[in-house]
Amino acid sequence: MAWAVVVSVLVMTVLSLLRVNVIIAILAAGLTAGVMNGETLMGALDMLVDGMGDQASVALSYILLGAFAVAISYSGITSLLVGYLLRVLKNRKTMMVLVIAFVASLSQNVIPVHIAFIPILIPPLLKLFDEMKLDRRAVAAALTFGLKAPYVMLPIGFGYIFHETIQSSMSSNGIELGIGSIAQSLIIPGSGMIVGLLIAIFVTYRRRREPAVLPTQGKDYEHKGVEVAHFNHKHGLTLVAIVVTLFIQAIWENLIIAALAGIILMFVFRIVPYKSGDKVVNDGIGMMGFIAFVMLVAAGYANVLTETESVSALVEVSSGYLGDNKAFIAFLLLLVGLVVTMGIGSSFATIPILAALFVPICLSAGFSPMATATLIGTAGALGDAGSPASDSTLGPTSGLNADGKHNHIWDTCVPTFLHYNIPLFIFGWAASLFL
Structure with a gap:
């Protein structure tokens, strides 16, 4: 059925908003999509399980x-960072959030480590956030901005991969366009995210917010005062391990090898005692294992949509209502992109699917190549912020909820959806009509 995508995404969204565990919500969405397309319940489940391997x-x-993040914490180097920020940025909430957004932006282009920095940087700062009465939703907005806006606008690091995916997908469907032109086509939509960040920081979440008082679900991260620690040889060796990890990731573009190398160096340098190996791995699974499993289930859901051709069916039905009004066509295509990416949770994985469907429609409607790139790039990026299954939201939650005081849906997904998808949609829609 053409509306299987819409209904399944609504199922996932409603269940998530009702605080049902996001893994259960995605499983329910995947099974719904399969059954609505004529599959048996067991058949839909088999499709979902088969697709999980794509994100292994x-x-x-x-x-x-x-x-690796847990191993780094053994060195005490994060205490140095907390002490420095306490001295420099205490009671300067706005500057704190802007610095976090800047650091997050570096993780996509300059030092392409994606969400790897979050479990290292954020948990030690949680006590400081509470003392400052800083609204953690503002931090979530800053982190998601840094994880998303740079790759949308800049063809460097992960941004180059994103833009190259758009280029190759368009080329496969009959439109040739250079990387530079694609980057230009996404400047206006990306600017919408800048507007959303400024509204989040200076308007929506500027007021002081009392920290939640809940039973802790994770480690109680605290700082001991301004002079938490002094730089020593363990800190120096930890920096060496971090640099080696970044170097390996940048050269071989393989996070598994990079993280494994970092962990091994932490043991070789005796920063982490050998006898603590089990604890480091167990704590690492506790910190990031939930994200890992959500990504697996989301890949299974994407496989259900792909195997049942639900997305193409939705576009075919929608195209019957398009007419020749460019503004309406652009609006509807972006809306389809929002729905699809909300379900799949990955801009990168959505682009090839959308390009195959969008290019023929855009060509027949008379959109320019740059306008077509704008629609494909914006439609792919829409929904990444706000999706319960996206690493752009799961990453911030993994750090901010280390003490159990931050809800993934209401404190990360809902704020980032409102502050980024709405301006991204508006700016992308306007750009497609002017380019």
Whole structure:
């Protein structure tokens, strides 16, 4: 059925908003999509399980990154960072959030480690956030901005992969366009995210917010004061391990090997005692294992949509209502992109699917190549922020909920959906009509 995508995404969204565990919500969405397309319940489940293997390497890399983050905490180097930020940024909430957004932006282009920095940087700062009465939703917005906006606008690091995916997908469907032109076509939509970030920081979440008082579900991260620690040889060796990890990831573009190398160096340098090996891995699984499993289930859901051709069916039905009004066509295509990416949770994985469907429609409607790139790139990026299954939301939650005081749906997904998808949609829609 053409509306299987819409109904299944609604199932996932409603269940998530009702605080049903996101894994259960995605499973329910995948089974709904399969059954609505004529599959038996067991057949839909088999499709979902078969697709989980597509994200196995990503899941393993996230678990190893969690273990590496735990190993780094053994050195006490994060205490130095907390002490420095306490001295420099205490009671300067706005500057704190802007610095976090800047650091997160570096993780996509300059030092392409994606979400790997979050479990290292954020948990030690949680006590400081509570003392400052800083609204963690503002931090979630800053982190998601840094994880998403740079790759949308800049063809560097992960951004180059994103833009190259758009280029190759368009080329496969009959439109040739250079990387530079694709980057230009996404500047206006990406600017919408900048507007959303500024509104989140200076308007929506500017007020002081009392920290939640809940039974802790994770480690109680605290700082001991301004002079938490002094730089020593363990900190220096930890920096060496971090640099080696970043170097390996940049050269071989493999997070598994990079994280594994970092963990091994932490043991070789005796920063982490050998006898603590089990604890490091177990704590790493506790920190990032949930994200890893959500990514696996989301890949299974995407496989159900792909195997049943639900997305193409939705576009075919929608195209019957398009007419020749460019503004309406662009609006409807972006809406389809929002729905699909909300379900799949990955901009990168959505692009090839959308390009195959969008290019013929855009060509027949008279959109320019740059306008077509704008629609494909914006439609792919829409929904990444706000999706319960996206690493752009799961990453921030993994750090902010380390003490059990941050809800994934209401404190990360809902704020990032409102502040980024709405301006991204509006700016992308306007750009497609002017380019």
